[in-house]
Amino acid sequence: MKSEVHISKDLEKAIIMCLKETEFKLPSRTIVEYAKKYVKDTDGNIERKIQRMAKKGLLSHDIDAHKKYIYYLNPENDFTLEGLPLKLLKDTRKDATSAKVTHFSALKDAIRTWRDNLSEPNPGFPSAEDIRNSAVIAACEGHTLFQDLDNHLPGLSIDACKRWDDYKKGLMELDGLKQNLLSELGAKILDCFEGMNLRFVNGEEHHYLADYECTLTPHSLYDIVLALELSDESYNNHERFHSWLQNNAPLIEEGDHLLLGDVVRYLRAPKKDRASLEAGIPRFLSFVESLPDSEFSIKAANIIAKANMLKHEREQILQELDHALQYANFPGECKYLK
Known part of the structure; x- marks a missing residue:
């Protein structure tokens, strides 16, 4: 049974609101930017508040691929925000909505997950199932928003998603040659x-x-x-x-x-x-x-040639993913922004 938690402090309310509006786990930087729209405070104070709320068990956290904390609401709590609703400190009509800010941050996490798991093709035969190319593909596509990237990256003239489809076929062909x-x-x-x-x-x-x-x-x-x-x-x-x-x-x-x-x-x-x-x-x-x-x-020479070709294709994908991470937001429409 969930514990009822009543939140009355404005900064804590802003943090809870941010995490309630998304199903994703968020880095502290995204939560800080959201909270500053409703509460006048410094980045450092908001960061420390997030950490204290995690220590109290109001928030939970995991560690992402870059060994940074990502936060989400403790599922054992049922939060009630008390007092007057928070008001925006300024007109944000020209800014990205909080939903977009959250979504763009999550898209970048999906790109990092893809990039960080894209290991170099190897002509050798793997000794364990978890390092076969099928496992590499599953890890690269492991983020919830991986499929959504195809709705946004082409608008930046980034062809990583199309390259990836061809690259995956090549990886499976390489596995077939090795087997x-x-x-x-x-x-x-x-x-x-x-x-x-x-x-x-x-x-x-x-x-x-x-x-x-x-x-x-x-x-x-x-x-x-x-x-x-x-x-x-x-x-x-x-x-x-x-x-x-x-x-x-x-x-x-x-x-x-x-x-x-x-x-x-x-x-x-x-x-x-x-x-x-x-x-x-x-x-x-x-x-x-x-x-x-x-x-x-x-047959071994063919395997080596295939692996070398895929190494070149992998480098092109990595370059495009690094390029995508330089953008503050992403064009395109998807079900998350409707």
């Missing part, structure tokens, strides 16, 4: 060890392998193929890796099981699969050796 390469590498590994239903696991997380678990993952080969296209030095690293596998991955018996590798264990299988394992090892070594001149290197 295809990863899947094809995984299928090739399984082909090498035909007849064995291998499961790929992270060697750093699995110190003890179960039957058919394999740490020679498509992710590790993806990194190798990508590196070969990015740096000549990677050819030496690839040769060292291939040589290491040839000389340091013996087939070892351990009880009823076979292990590929001694210092580093790459695969475990029951003894009954000895023939499949012995046939698969040379096929896998030959596959690793052929990576620099394989079809996979062409």
